[in-house]
Amino acid sequence: MVFKTVQTTPIKGQKPGTSGLRKKTAVFREPGYLENFVQCIFDGTGGAAGKTYVIGGDGRFFNTQAIGVIIRMAAANGAARLIVGQDGILSTPAASNLIRKNQTDGGIILSASHNPGGENGDFGIKFNAPNGGPAPEKITDAIFAKTLEITEYKIAEQEPEDIGRAGSFTVGDCRIDVVDPVGDYETLMQELFDFDAIGTLFAGGFRICFDAMHAVTGPYATRILEGTLGAPKGSVINAVPSPDFGGGHPDPNPVWASELVAIMNGDDAPDFGAASDGDGDRNMVMGKGTFISPSDSLALLTAYAHLAPAYSGKLAGVARSMPTSQAVDLVAVRLGIPCFETPTGWKFFGNLLDAGKATLCGEESAGTGSNHIREKDGLWAVLLWLNILARDGRDIVQLQSDHWRSFGRNYYSRHDYEEIPTEAAEALMAALRGRLADLPGTVVAGLEVSTADDFAYRDPIDQSLTEAQGVRIGFTDGSRVVMRLSGTGTQGATLRVYLERFVDRSGDHTQDVQAALAPVIAAAETLADITKHTGRSSADVIT
Ligand code: VG1
Ligand code: CO
Structure with a gap:
């Protein structure tokens, strides 16, 4: 095996965002772009010599080529062993599980998650640490620092063997194990949940529609739901991963998962609907005619998790991202x-x-997960829901309304303004930040501001400080507006406006969400002059 060292120079802009490095696919295909970043992953984490990594991706365009490059580079950098998903397929949660189960030195996941794929779409790469989780900022900062000073990368000259078959081969001294992407993941799910109860539920005629959105969860959902658990054939739709996700946008929200929404709102709606995203870490769930907001889903899962074997004891705690509603x-x-x-x-x-x-964690962006791995996990959330429904007996819509009756309802929505000029978005945030100190006590569109700050987080374990994570403005009636800029986009900036209004247990829980939030939406506009800064009179995507 011939390894070569290739001279290179730093490439600007290789800074990982919220979840790895994401760029247009065409950018990743530029000579040296992927190679530079992969070399910096190794260099920024103490080198690859003697190490073991898990490698896989969501199957989007350029996935297998990128994996070929990574195999050649890992071998040239002295890695001992690679565990690669067959055909290059590994959902993000399955990759996290393999990293943990095999106690590897980490993993490299190829995905731009919910972003569209294809030649003209997006591509992404991220490094996960030995705990199976996305690299924390101190690691991504170290990788980024290397991208600014890189002078060479190492790569094997020869293309590796086919990864379409399970089995092992070597590249130099590096052993490549090509594994079934689903097997170990399914075993883990069986350990966590009451598969007998879920199987009995399906045997009794309970119907599900799971929309894999032409993305990576297709093979997982088909094998587990239809195969092992006995859901009728056809319960999983759009089940074959395609390189451009069938031309769609694999983001499980009511806007992009419109096919599922139509089915769940139809006359013959199944009992339960769900969708997952490009890399399988997100979930959206629905009942007949009813969308369950991810924030409510997190609250409900927390309230009923004890019905699943793995969570039958007391939960250690829960965690939510700051913009996620306060229902949990x-x-x-x-x-x-x-x-x-x-x-x-x-x-x-x-x-x-x-x-x-923390035992359970969640985000408003349709991410829920637990301590079983270190990523959010779309199919896990669906299985936890099924376990709860199987054991509780009520349907999900009833469960939700009973929950609101018991706790009150946190009306919630996110308004996204996409692809706005970066300068305009930054000017909006700067102006808003400049006003924060003066806001408490003032009345904005009829609502009195009680608190206003720019969220900073001191990690309670390692004391690291992360600042400027989004502006949050609380009102005296318990309502809240949060604004921040996305860290996963590849073009311009996306402004996310998160809106929340609490209605107590005895209040009206049946209002239209946007109508219920109208006062908070008006306050957000007044606070940030969104129309003036962006030139838009309404959001592009409302979820
Ligand atoms: C978005 C979501 C965030 C999520 C991230 C990665 O980030 O808001 O909650 O963790 O995507 O999800 P941002 O910076 O664009 O708001 V995934 O499914 O892309 O790995
Ligand atoms: Co994702």
């Missing part, structure tokens, strides 16, 4: 467990999970 906080109070508030992005849950401080 109310459940935590009643359960007498701590509730942590972290910046956006799963990497911030890692320390809490490792330290045993």
Whole structure:
């Protein structure tokens, strides 16, 4: 095997965002772009010599080529062993599980998650640490620092063997094990949940529609739901991963998962609907005619997790990202467990999970997970829901309305303004930040401001400080507006406006969400002059 060292120079802009490095696919295909970053992953983490990594991706365009390059580079950098998903396929949660189960030195995941794929779409790469979780900021900072000073990368000259077959081969001294992407993941799910109860539920005629959105969860959901658990054939739709996700946008929200929404709103709606994203770490769940907001889903899962074997004891705690609604906080109070508030992005849950401080975690962006791995996990959330429904007996819509009757309802929505000029977005945030100190006590569009700050997070485990994570403005009636800029986009800037209004137990829980939030939406506009800064009179995507 011939290894070569290739001279290179730093490439600007290789700074990982909320979840790894994401760029247009065409950018990743530029000569040296992927190679530079992969070399910096190794260099920024003490080198690859003697190490073992898990490698896989969500199957999008350029996935297998990128994996070929990574195999050649890992071997040339002296890695001892690579565990690679067959055909290059590994959902993000399955990769996290393999890293943990095999106690590897980490993993490299190829995905731009919910971003569209294809030649003209997006591509992404991220490094996960030995705990199975997305690299924390001190590691991504070290990798980024290397991208600014890189002078060469190492690569094997020869293309590796086919990864379409399970089995092993070598590249130089590096052993490559090509594994079934689903097997170990399914075993883990069987350990966590009452598969007998879920199987009995399906045998009794309970119907599900799981929309894999032409993305990576297709093979997982088909094998587990239809195969092992006995859901009728056809319960999983759009089940074959395609390089451009069938031309769609694999983001499980009511806007992009419109096919599922139509089915769940139809006359013959199944009992339960769910969708997952490009890399399988997100979930959206629905009942007949009813969308369950991810924030409510987190609260409900926390309230009923004890019905699943793995969570039957007391939960250690819960954690949610700052913009996620405060519905779960109310459940935590009643359960007498701590509730942590972290910046956006799963990497911030890692320390809490490792330290045993949190059992369940969630984000408003359709991410839920637990201490079983160190990533959010779409199919896991669906299985936990099924386990709860199987054991509780009520349907999900009833369960939700009973929950609101018991805890009150946190009306919630996110308004996204996409692809706005970066300067305009930054000017908006700067102007808003400049006003924060003066806001408390003032009345904005009829609502009185009680608190206003720019969220900073001191990690309770390693004391690291992460600042400027989004502006949050609280009102005296308990409503809240949060604004921040996305860290996963590849073009311009995306402004996310998170809106929340609490209606107590005895209030009206049946209002239209946008109507219920109208006063808060008006306050957000007044506070940030969104129309003036962006030139837009309404959001592009409302979820
Ligand atoms: C978004 C979500 C965030 C999520 C991240 C990665 O980040 O808001 O909650 O953790 O995507 O999810 P941002 O910076 O664009 O708001 V995934 O499924 O892309 O790995
Ligand atoms: Co994802």
